[in-house]
Amino acid sequence: MLILGIDTSCDDTAASVVEDGAKIISNIVSSQDEVHKKYGGIVPELASRRHIEMILPVVDEALKKAGITFKDISAISVCKGPGLIGSLLVGVCFAKSLSFVHNIPLVAVNHLEGHVFSSFLNGVNPEFPFLALIVSGGHTSLYRVDGFGAYKELGRTRDDAAGEAYDKVAKLLGLGYPGGPIIDHLAQEGTPDAIDFPRAYLPGTSDFSFSGLKTAVKIEVEKIGRLEAEKRLLTSQPLRFSTPAVLNDIAASFQSAVIDVLIGKTVAAAKEQRLNSIALSGGVSANKSLREKITEHAPKEGIKVFLPPLYLCTDNAAMIAAAGFYHFKTGQLADFTLNPEAYLHL
Ligand code: KG4
Numbered sequence: 585m586l587i588l589g590i591d592t593s594c595d596d597t598a599a600s601v602v603e604d605g606a607k608i609i610s611n612i613v614s615s616q617d618e619v620h621k622k623y624g625g626i627v628p629e630l631a632s633r634r635h636i637e638m639i640l641p642v643v644d645e646a647l648k649k650a651g652i653t654f655k656d657i658s659a660i661s662v663c664k665g666p667g668l669i670g671s672l673l674v675g676v677c678f679a680k681s682l683s684f685v686h687n688i689p690l691v692a693v694n695h696l697e698g699h700v701f702s703s704f705l706n707g708v709n710p711e712f713p714f715l716a717l718i719v720s721g722g723h724t725s726l727y728r729v730d731g732f733g734a735y736k737e738l739g740r741t742r743d744d745a746a747g748e749a750y751d752k753v754a755k756l757l758g759l760g761y762p763g764g765p766i767i768d769h770l771a772q773e774g775t776p777d778a779i780d781f782p783r784a785y786l787p788g789t790s791d792f793s794f795s796g797l798k799t800a801v802k803i804e805v806e807k808i809g810r811l812e813a814e815k816r817l818l819t820s821q822p823l824r825f826s827t828p829a830v831l832n833d834i835a836a837s838f839q840s841a842v843i844d845v846l847i848g849k850t851v852a853a854a855k856e857q858r859l860n861s862i863a864l865s866g867g868v869s870a871n872k873s874l875r876e877k878i879t880e881h882a883p884k885e886g887i888k889v890f891l892p893p894l895y896l897c898t899d900n901a902a903m904i905a906a907a908g909f910y911h912f913k914t915g916q917l918a919d920f921t922l923n924p925e926a927y928l929h930l
């Protein structure tokens with residue numbers, strides 16, 4: 585059974601064809617990074633406009649790559665939220681139109697449920713029950729997953745999402761957007777304990793907080809800037825603000841603080857819930873050091889780790905098609921009254 589997935593929740597226009605909720609036949613993602621780069625973050629109005637331009641060619645390409653036509657599709661699965669409302673509207677309206685014109689059943693999927701289902705596209709699935717850590721630009725949440733449709737939120741960020749902290753710190757350092765991959769790369773050459781940034785463990789909860797860390801980086805950067813300016817005055821040397829080595833150390837120390845908290849809290853939640861599998865998803869789960877450290881640390885606690893391949897960590901429509909397959913199989917269909925929702929819990 586082939587499902588066409590569509591995701592336009594944020595700044596990527598994505599369409600994918602997935603067979604039986606598990607096998608990717610085609611997976612097209614049109615990134616808008618170039619559009620938003622110069623603003624250091626996503627500009628919602630520009631995102632919606634680009635989705636309108638790209639949705640038709642992206643869906644077309646997904647069908648072409650799969651070598652199929654609409655006649656071969658059993659259902660269209662679209663992301664209904666959470667996300668940017670203008671962006672979501674494009675995908676939902678387009679999916680409803682396709683469903684109407686081609687008379688194909690429609691299913692609506694929560695973006696977060698999609699991220700959880702990215703772990704089911706890798707050939708080796710986590711068995712229920714498992715712990716899901718969704719860590720992206722919009723979310724940092726822990727869920728107990730007891731089965732399809734059975735999700736219990738254990739904790740979430742109280743302020744910034746981890747990816748948002750990466751993006752804001754990158755902007756502060758003048759590094760560009762999206763910040764996660766850039767900081768990840770710079771951190772590989774830095775010393776993780778060069779600067780002792782704070783770690784908010786919020787004991788007794790499975791919640792997260794990253795805004796204090798972001799502020800600590802800002803204070804540190806200002807301090808380094810002042811010291812370098814003073815040195816410049818004393819020596820008349822043309823010292824440049826934040827030499828590459830300093831940048832590497834800030835990136836590595838910031839990243840180390842994020843990862844320590846993510847891994848510490850995720851493993852603690854798994855132990856508390858007596859769950860022996862953890863499935864990571866979302867853009868930040870593409871982080872090199874996070875992947876290495878959790879793969880090394882969790883098994884020592886008797887916990888198996890499931891990591892999606894890098895191209896399924898960030899937003900994609902294969903995960904929406906995979907989750908949509910289960911909605912379709914259990915008869916949970918959407919109709920033409922479907923509307924996107926910017927704020928939606930799982
Ligand atoms: O899942 P995603 O594509 O979109 C949301 O649903 O938010 O995640 C995007 C986020 C951005 O904040 C980006 O900076 C972050 O994921 N990200 C990373 C890495 N790759 C992407 N963060 C840390 N390390 C990475 N390698």
Ligand code: ZN
Nearest residue numbers: 720866898899
């Ligand atoms: Zn996402």
